[in-house]
Amino acid sequence: MSIFVDENTKVIYQGLTGSQGRMYGLLNRAYGTKVVGGTNPKKAGTDVDGVPVFGSVKDAVAATGATASCIFIPAPGVKDAIMEAAEGGITFIVAITEGVPAHDEAWFFNKLKRDFPHVRLLGPNCPGIISPGKCNIGITAGHIAKPGGPVGIVSRSGTLTYQALYELQQNGIGVTTCVGIGGDPVPGTSFIDCLAAFQADPETKAVMMFGEIGGSAEEEAAAFIKANMDKPVVSYIAGVTAPAGKKMGHAGAIVSGGKGTAKAKMEALADAGVKVGNNPTEAGDLMAEIVAKL
């Protein structure tokens, strides 16, 4: 099994007719994802390499039965695109777009929670989700992920998510689902959401969690692991040597007022029984040791 998406998930792409939407939509289809449509109010009735384009999410859902959407709309339009998806009947929204204002993120996070509690948002500013061999939604290169499990991955940063997949592939370890939650201040899906889903997924036997400096999401995840998980967890936190007060690329990756340091996160995780690697390779090796004993 896998979490959130599998071989039956039907996906539409909001922004399919744009260069990024087209490229990744078609790459995802080539991987085997059920790419059933795209939206563009001005190009309804056309198609992108055989993928039908609809005027709205509502129309696309009615025609295709899609339950998931992947958003490649530029940042100014993301808030409206997410609400259109939720109102149109989509229950799993993946927002790849980076550069979305934090106030928009805080607004649609709370709006979805209130009016569309059954909808899950992943991102914005995330690489997407891949259940290897079944479904790939977003910008992850599918072939670096080995299908089959037994490990689930959740990671904040894009290229570090790939690094996590790659470290496991190098060790011959398969992945049930790999979720990139993104590095923005208000991610739609949290570490805890993914950890809970992995804990409940019978095929996931262990979890790899890659975090980074800033905020307190990793500390909250540590508390969750301690209280709710019996599956082994391996972690790595990027930014151990990042100076305070400097934003390290991601809007969320900043150590401020002595909070959000990698050290505090690593200690909280270790205290929760998590094996913490000092770099991605070490984390991969720690996971290999665990998988060998399963």
Add this chain to the structure above:
Amino acid sequence: MDLYEYQGKQFFAQYGIPVSAGGATADVDEAVTIAEKAGYPVVVKAQVQVGGRGKAGGIKLAENADEVRLHAGNILGMDIKGHRVDIIWVEHASDIAEEYYASFTLDRSAKKHLGMLSAQGGVEIETVAETDPDAIAKIWIDPVDGLDEATARAWVKAANLNPAAEDGAVDILTKLYTAYTEGDADLAEINPLILTPDGRVHALDAKVTLDGNSVFRHPEYEQYEASQVRDERETAAHEKGLQYVGLEGSVGVIANGAGLAMSTVDVVNQVGGKPANFLDIGGGANAAVMAGALEVINNDPAVRSIFINIFGGITRGEEVANGILGALERVTIDSPIVIRLDGTNADEGRAILKPHLSDKLQMAPTMLEAARVAVELAKR
């Protein structure tokens, strides 16, 4: 984007938040003109984005034109904790009966806006939080609901401000919330928020951080972008659209993706080196971007070796390798380079690089190994 006090006060004024009459200048004569207009006594304040400027002598009271001239002359050009004072703010000095603290910021954990209000202002809120946490009245605001007047009034009562300040505080807090949300601020802080002996409430200081992602709907924020405090290297990188943070070491770091770049900086430290920078060139790695990145690193005199750490996702190894070679044709690099290339079509990419390898251009199989080589080269 962090605003200077004078920019923050101008920002507040746009939303109707009362601030003292005054103006910003880099010129002593103009400081006098502003002072005459604001009315004596005035306060001359150094504009730097660092705390402790009062203790450093960066804030002075002036009773007349001669004193303005004296203090403005002393403060302009002053060095406060490594920050040179280029601009001063001159404003009418306020009589203070009481000092409060007020701010809005995003609580990432609660995923709601957090308002903090305290009757103990004028000091760092972190200090109050440690010594007397009950003195801070906090409210969490759902962005969908916003802040209404009744909630603001209950909040002001909970903070135990002087009843004389209640109406003024409610008015300022609702306006501050509007400024914070409509202005796309990460932080909007007034410390101190003052009550004057004649019963007026107003903002004596302004600390504002704006969300750089919101510039598309606030084109006027470009001006703040231009006045951000950066070192020379950061300015050069920023002009090329690169995510760069200057550090103190000798190993130049180039990586694709913020997380991998952070991780690269960590690994260089772990093997006993000191990174010169954090540099994220983004997901792709074409020749133009790579050349720009190498140029920025090459211009840093502290750099002794360069570590290029690329994980190809959608960007294939061949593209990355050709990007690096293309960049090396455009710029002459003084320091030796170590490349770690993994991910999609890494073998093909390595094959392209192989004929070009030398003492000046090396390749290592893993991130750790590449870091070791780069650190070793930096020590030579």
